[in-house]
Amino acid sequence: xxxxxxxxxxxxxxxxxxxxxxxxxxxxxxxxxxxxxxxxxxxxxxxxxxxxxxxxxxxxxxxxxxxxxxxxxxxxxxxxxxxxxxxxxxxxxxxxxxxxxxxxxxxxxxxxxxxxxxxxxxxxxxxxxxxxxxxxxxxxxxxxxxxxxxxxxxxxxxxxxxxxxxxxxxxxxxxxxxxxxxxxxxxxxxxxxxxxxxxxxxxxxxxxxxxxxxxxxxxxxxxxxxxxxxxxxxxxxxxxxxxxxxxxxxxxxxxxxxxxxxxxxxxxxxxxxxxxxxxxxxxxxxxxxxxxxxxxxxxxxxxxxxxxxxxxxxxxxxxxxxxxxxxxxxxxxxxxxxxxxxxxxxxxxxxxxxxxxxxxxxxxxxxxxxxxxxxxxxxxxxxxxxxxx
Numbered sequence: 220x221x222x223x224x225x226x227x228x229x230x231x232x233x234x235x236x237x238x239x240x241x242x243x244x245x246x247x248x249x250x251x252x253x254x255x256x257x258x259x260x261x262x263x264x265x266x267x268x269x270x271x272x273x274x275x276x277x278x279x280x281x282x283x284x285x286x287x288x289x290x291x292x293x294x295x296x297x298x299x300x301x302x303x304x305x306x307x308x309x310x311x312x313x314x315x316x317x318x319x320x321x322x323x324x325x326x327x328x329x330x331x332x333x334x335x336x337x338x339x340x341x342x343x344x345x346x347x348x349x350x351x352x353x354x355x356x357x358x359x360x361x362x363x364x365x366x367x368x369x370x371x372x373x374x375x376x377x378x379x380x381x382x383x384x385x386x387x388x389x390x391x392x393x394x395x396x397x398x399x400x401x402x403x404x405x406x407x408x409x410x411x412x413x414x415x416x417x418x419x420x421x422x423x424x425x426x427x428x429x430x431x432x433x434x435x436x437x438x439x440x441x442x443x444x445x446x447x448x449x450x451x452x453x454x455x456x457x458x459x460x461x462x463x464x465x466x467x468x469x470x471x472x473x474x475x476x477x478x479x480x481x482x483x484x485x486x487x488x489x490x491x492x493x494x495x496x497x498x499x500x501x502x503x504x505x506x507x508x509x510x511x512x513x514x515x516x517x518x519x520x521x522x523x524x525x526x527x528x529x530x531x532x533x534x535x536x537x538x539x540x541x542x543x544x545x546x547x548x549x550x551x552x553x554x555x556x557x558x559x560x561x562x563x564x565x566x567x568x569x570x571x572x573x574x575x576x577x578x579x580x581x582x583x584x585x586x587x588x589x590x591x592x593x594x595x596x597x598x599x600x601x602x603x604x605x606x607x608x
Contacts (some may be wrong), residue, residue, distance in 0.1 A: 232603035232604045241265065246593075247266050248268050250275060250582075250584075251580070252474050265481075268443060273418060278431060279473065280472060283566065285568075286472070287469055288519050288537045290470065290539055297495065298393075313410065314378045318337075318390065338403070342399070343394070346390055348386065350397045351367065358385065370462070371461065374415055375406065377463060381402065391515065395518075432471070434469050434470055434471070445584070450587065455551040473583070477570060485572050486503040505536050511553055523594060531546055532545055532546035541559070542561075554601075556575075559571055567590045567593060572599075
């Protein structure tokens with residue numbers, strides 16, 4: 220392990236957790252950083268990044284999977300601020316035909332949608348869209364047959380294929396984790412007239428100096444993604460032949476880069492004199508948009524402690540889960556501050572911002588099959604290391 224900080228933070232709980240996970244074979248390498256009040260209190264690289272045993276470096280890149288979603292959501296809100304997009308706009312205004320092929324009822328019949336899916340529905344996962352890989356029902360088979368998740372396609376074709384499929388739920392009624400943010404990425408392309416990689420560069424990445432966050436990273440910098448069911452079903456190939464830029468999960472990044480994004484969020488939408496979002500815009504993103512009578516799709520439980528359910532004390536804003544209540548249902552409790560916001564990735568990537576404790580944690584690794592237990596273990600270790608007044 221390497222260490223680049225000397226801190227007041229009690230390092231031992233996080234170091235002990237890391238050592239136990241490595242000893243158990245559940246972590247081969249990664250990078251993590253913890254900040255309080257804008258200062259780094261813990262920075263650690265550990266392990267190797269490839270089968271050849273190359274040590275992980277501070278700027279090693281990782282597939283961040285669904286940690287792409289907050290970046291795309293912030294880009295969309297920049298367009299809202301500019302008056303080029305509205306949360307109330309129907310998605311079909313940008314993706315012709317989307318939502319017009321009916322909604323699957325419980326008996327498998329098609330019924331008309333009571334209203335069109337809106338941009339806000341894409342940002343809150345209330346659009347009626349799912350992931351084909353996360354279920355065994357007829358709709359999931361249709362997704363797979365239509366090849367909507369295809370890294371050798373592009374966003375225009377992905378959106379067109381999804382538009383030909385029925386919705387799984389009436390818009391605005393069910394939190395169904397799925398390809399909504401991928402569709403939002405296509406909307407951004409249509410509004411800006413540029414491909415998503417260029418649009419994100421202009422709207423978010425370049426202004427924040429996130430030079431190592433991209434869909435096709437430097438092959439010498441990216442950590443190998445170990446073979447696993449998750450890797451085979453969801454991971455991008457990261458080859459020059461890849462043509463789909465997935466707004467829902469395609470980016471790779473480094474801890475220093477993603478920490479710049481998280482710091483911008485902690486500081487109310489600005490970083491180092493560059494204002495990305497108005498503070499009131501960010502505040503609006505971080506409130507719970509789920510209706511009181513919201514339903515939950517069948518995969519929601521698979522999100523573990525990050526599922527936006529009352530049992531977890533979480534709701535969902537515009538691109539982030541947001542903590543609305545404390546919950547201590549796990550042995551020893553589950554630490555976290557009211558008002559924190561977060562979203563992890565299926566790759567094992569994880570981050571959250573906790574305004575109550577003035578805390579940011581960013582952890583990048585490739586450990587998809589252990590991501591659920593890591594989200595609990597890492598979180599509890601971080602809060603165990605906090606100094607109490």
